[in-house]
Amino acid sequence: xxxxCTPAHGRAAAVLALxxxxxxxxxxxxAQGFEQLGTRARGxxxxxxxxADDASAAWWNPAGxxxxxxxxxxxxxxxxxxxLDRRLDEPEPAGRGQxxxxxxxxxxxxxxxxxxxxxxxxxxxxxxxxxxxxxxGHIPVESLLTHHFGVSFAQSLGDAVVVGTTTRVIRGGLxxxxxxxATAAGEAFDxxxxxxxLWTTRGDLDAGxxxxxxxxxxxxxxxxxxxxxFAGGDGQVWRLQRRVRAxxxxxxxxxxxxxxxxxxxxxxxxxRDDQAPGTWRGAGAGVERWFASRRVALRGGVEASTAGxxxxxxxxxxxxAVPGGLFVDVAAAAGARERRGWxxxxxxxx
Numbered sequence: 001x002x003x004x005c006t007p008a009h010g011r012a013a014a015v016l017a018l019x020x021x022x023x024x025x026x027x028x029x030x031a032q033g034f035e036q037l038g039t040r041a042r043g044x045x046x047x048x049x050x051x052a053d054d055a056s057a058a059w060w061n062p063a064g065x066x067x068x069x070x071x072x073x074x075x076x077x078x079x080x081x082x083x084l085d086r087r088l089d090e091p092e093p094a095g096r097g098q099x100x101x102x103x104x105x106x107x108x109x110x111x112x113x114x115x116x117x118x119x120x121x122x123x124x125x126x127x128x129x130x131x132x133x134x135x136x137g138h139i140p141v142e143s144l145l146t147h148h149f150g151v152s153f154a155q156s157l158g159d160a161v162v163v164g165t166t167t168r169v170i171r172g173g174l175x176x177x178x179x180x181x182a183t184a185a186g187e188a189f190d191x192x193x194x195x196x197x198l199w200t201t202r203g204d205l206d207a208g209x210x211x212x213x214x215x216x217x218x219x220x221x222x223x224x225x226x227x228x229x230f231a232g233g234d235g236q237v238w239r240l241q242r243r244v245r246a247x248x249x250x251x252x253x254x255x256x257x258x259x260x261x262x263x264x265x266x267x268x269x270x271x272r273d274d275q276a277p278g279t280w281r282g283a284g285a286g287v288e289r290w291f292a293s294r295r296v297a298l299r300g301g302v303e304a305s306t307a308g309x310x311x312x313x314x315x316x317x318x319x320x321a322v323p324g325g326l327f328v329d330v331a332a333a334a335g336a337r338e339r340r341g342w343x344x345x346x347x348x349x350x
Contacts, residue, residue, distance in 0.1 A: 034060055034223065034245050034267075035282060035303070037101050037114060039076050039345040043317015043331035044286025045301020047265035049247030050210065050219030051288075053258055054349065055103035058112040058152040061208035061221040061247075062164030065105055065154040069258040069349050072105045076329070076345030083338050084186030088121050088139040094185035095120055099343075107257075110152040112166070117145045119189040120238075121179060138178030141185075143192040144230060144238045146172040150206075160213060166206040170240075173197030174232035202228035204240070217249040244270040245282075258349070263288045272307050281307035286315065295321035299331070311336045325350060 034046065038056040041048035048056075052064030055074040076099075083094035096119045103112035121141045147170065154164035175195035179188040208221035224240040231237050249265035266285040273280045286301025299317035313335030319327050329345040 034221070034243065034269075035284075036080065036097055036116060037076070037078070037099055039074075039078065039329040039331045039343040039347075040288070040299065040317065040319070042078065042333060042341065042343045043299035043301065043315055043329075044263075044265060044288055045267075045284035045303045045313075045315045046282060047247060047249075047267040047284040047286040047301060047303075049208070049221050049245050049267050050217040050249040051247070051251075051263055051265050052210075052219070053260075054347065055105035055110060055112070056101070057164075058103050058105060058110040058150055058166055059101065059114065059206075061210060061219050062110070062152040062166045062206065063154055063162045063208040063210040063219070063221070065110055065152060065164055066107050066156060066162050067210075067257055070106070072258075072347075072349045074101065074103045074345055074347050076101050076343060078331075078341065078343030078345075080333075080339075080341035082340070084184065084189070085338075086185050087181065088141070088179045088183050088185055088188055089181035093120075093122055096186070096189055105152075108154050110150075110166075112148070112150040112152065114148040114150070115146070116148070117143070117193070119143050119192060121185055121188060137181065139181055139188075140176055140236070141179040141188040141192045142174060142176040142232065142236055142238060143189065143195070143197075144172060144174050145197065146170050146230070161209065161211050163209045164207070168204045168206070170202045170204055170228055171199065172202065172228075172230040172238075173199040174230045174236055174238050176232050176234060176236050196233065198231060198233045200230050202226070202230070204228050212254075214254045215251050217247075217251060219247040219249075221245055221247075241273060242271060243273065246270055259290060259294060260288075261290050261294070268306070279307050280305045280311075288317075303333075303335075311339055313339055313341075319347070 052060040053067030055072045057064035081096040098117040100115040150166045150168040152166040175197045204226040211218040223243040229239045247267040252261040268283040269281045284303035288299045290297045297319035301315045304312040315333040317331035327347040331343040333341040
């Protein structure tokens with residue numbers, strides 16, 4: 001039995017207390033959430049904070065890096081959208097996101113790059129920027145393109161607890177257009193993407209903790225601790241909201257590092273995201289099962305919002321080994337109110 005009363009676990013408790021303090025004082029502004037990246041995670045209903053054991057841990061929970069093998073590399077791209085055919089003046093909001101991620105991880109460190117392109121339409125939450133309000137019958141449509149360069153490190157605190165951080169430099173550009181109310185959201189998003197951007201460079205920090213108790217894994221991760229802001233040329237402001245997420249997982253083998261034969265996991269956001277398409281505080285559950293000597297994996301899950309309009313999304317994923325030690329990962333999601341997404345990646349590990 002593992003005791004949780006050692007000095008190392010006392011330090012871990014302090015980290016948990018800090019993350020909990022951040023969780024209870026969220027700011028209602030825009031974010032870049034956990035669920036936007038990670039093909040495996042997206043196939044499992046975005047239940048990955050306690051699971052993270054590959055290079056995407058640099059994004060999901062850097063405390064998961066000691067769970068990787070000698071080397072783990074990920075290259076992926078994906079998208080998420082909702083309501084692109086809706087008119088801008090319809091009450092149900094619309095949104096779109098496109099992502100690319102490259103990450104290379106070792107058992108205690110990782111380098112990562114992510115490109116995120118997000119769109120929003122409609123008046124943002126109060127305090128997000130005076131220039132972003134509805135003006136003269138038009139509805140503001142904004143496009144934020146960000147490049148994230150990250151360095152991650154993990155440190156063990158005894159046999160059961162790991163803490164980790166990802167320090168990021170973010171290069172972001174914001175552009176926008178005044179949209180006609182009758183315009184389809186997808187058309188307005190395309191117009192915003194073609195506008196000149198005002199570019200800004202910001203620093204940011206993510207942090208996480210993971211606890212291993214036999215076959216049980218507990219995880220807690222916080223993103224965007226610096227809450228960086230990006231301003232547009234017309235007075236718009238897009239701020240990345242602080243996000244805190246907790247997770248639990250049960251795995252097949254208490255002692256194995258890296259991929260488990262099977263995993264059952266659940267996650268829940270402790271903070272709210274007011275980014276289009278609509279208020280979101282996510283909760284998800286998922287499973288992963290490897291077959292054929294760990295050459296094929298199937299995943300499934302469900303995620304929903306516990307805030308704002310009820311939205312439920314079903315997810316599925318697949319990994320397939322190909323010659324050369326490479327895996328092809330795919331994931332898809334479809335749900336209520338035209339919310340759908342996809343992700344495609346290449347993954348190498350040894």
